[in-house]
Amino acid sequence: MTADVWLPIPxxxxxxxxxxLxxxxxxGGETFPADPADCSFYVVPYMKPSGVGVRPLARMTSVQVVQTLSAGIDHVEPGLGDLPPGVRLCNARGVHEASTAELTLTLILASLRGIPDFVRAQDRGEWLSGFRPALADKNVLIVGYGSIGEAIEDRLTPFELARVARVARSGRTTARGPVQPLTELPALLPEADVVILSTPLTETTRGLVDAEFLKRMKDGALLVxxxxxPVVDSKALLTALESGRITAALDVTDPExxxxxxxxxxxxxxxxxxxVGGPTSAFLPRxxxxxxxxxxxxxxxxPLRNVILTTGAKGA
Structure with missing residues (x-):
């Protein structure tokens, strides 16, 4: 088998x-390493500005596989219409779960325990004591229960939570308990002390966290x-934060x-x-x-792993 493979790693x-091969x-450099028409397997450059990864797609007339090194595929979706039928798009399930779940827990604990305030106080040479919220005994809601959502719950388990509720596009049963469909969000939000967003960006989830979503969150709740x-309406979030009713921790923003x-x-x-959920020392080995x-x-x-869709297939 003779075929060109484009890799973003030497x-x-x-x-x-x-x-x-x-x-x-x-x-992601300006100059392509070879004729894109000869590429059969394309690994999309990781963590590059918008538009970089899709630039060669229109010329990849022989490509059979497009592999991302991210869990999300939204950054390549704009170029999928330029591909021939039958191209398999695969994501990086299994690569980012550990790092993203670690950061999620870090953001939760740092926000609840006031770590940013302590750092600022340290810069001033000020001893800033007092009571802070604990993660123990809290109700946590995970919105987006794929492999990353599962990894987040793995790390939350030892923290003596009162309850974990799970939401995904469609409901199902897991060994840990039920996963509720998105339609149940309005009923679940008022009970959650911490709301974690780990959902893919789709037309359904774009702007999911709007003014109504934030209004349903309980007073004092933390959004992560x-x-x-773009899952979060930035203007609506800003209004909610300025009211002092909720707090938030964001690893991703709109704009970004x-x-x-x-x-x-x-x-x-x-x-x-x-x-920085993904780019850690755990990334390259995985x-x-x-x-x-x-x-x-x-x-x-x-059969390839992590096939998200095939171009030209019904529903793709």
Whole structure:
């Protein structure tokens, strides 16, 4: 089998790649490493500005697989219409769960226990004592219960929570308990002390957290977004934060990156991290394992992992 594979990681740094393929290193630079028409397996550059990853898609007339190194696929969806039928789009399920779940727990604990206030007080040389909310005995609502949502609950389990409620696009039963459909959100929000967003960005979830959603959250509740910025209506959130009724922690924002002078920077009760849920020391080892496995499956014509859709298929 002779085929070009575009990798955003230098091939020499990835052990175990199949010998049958020709590897081209491209991490989003202006110059393509070869003719995109010869690419059969395209691994989208990771954490690049909007539009970079889709730039070669219209010229990839022979591509069979598009593999993202992110859990979400929203950054490549605009270019899918340029692809020939039958292209499989795969995401990076299994790569980001640990890191994103770690950050989620970090944001929750830092927000509840007032860590940003302590850091500012340390800069001033001030001993800032007092009572703070604990995570123990809280009701937590996870909105988006895929593999990342499950990993978040794994890490929440030892914290002696009163209850964990789970919401996904459709309801189902898991070993941990029921997952409610999105239609149940209005009834669940008033009971939650912490609301975690880990849902994909789709037309259904875009703007999901609007003024009505925020109004239903209980007084003093914490909103944590590790999903995508546009899941939250930024103006509605700003209004809710300025009222002092809720607090929030955002790893993703809309717009993103959050520009200097944006009012969210100064919003009361808000902790912002700069979209760092995925890029940690855990990323590369897991990404490399996924790519090696996927490419061996590709060479051996075995079923690929994490196929989200196939272009030209009904419903795609």
């Amino acid at each position: 091939p020499k740094d990835v052990e175990g790649l199949p010998d049958e 020709t590897y081209r290193f491209w991490d 977004n590790v999903a995508r910025g 990156p959050l520009p200097p002078g944006h009012p969210l920077w100064q919003a009361p009760g808000l902790l912002i991290s700069p979209h 990404a490399k394992r996924l790519l090696v496995d996927q490419l061996h499956r590709f060479v051996n014509r075995e």
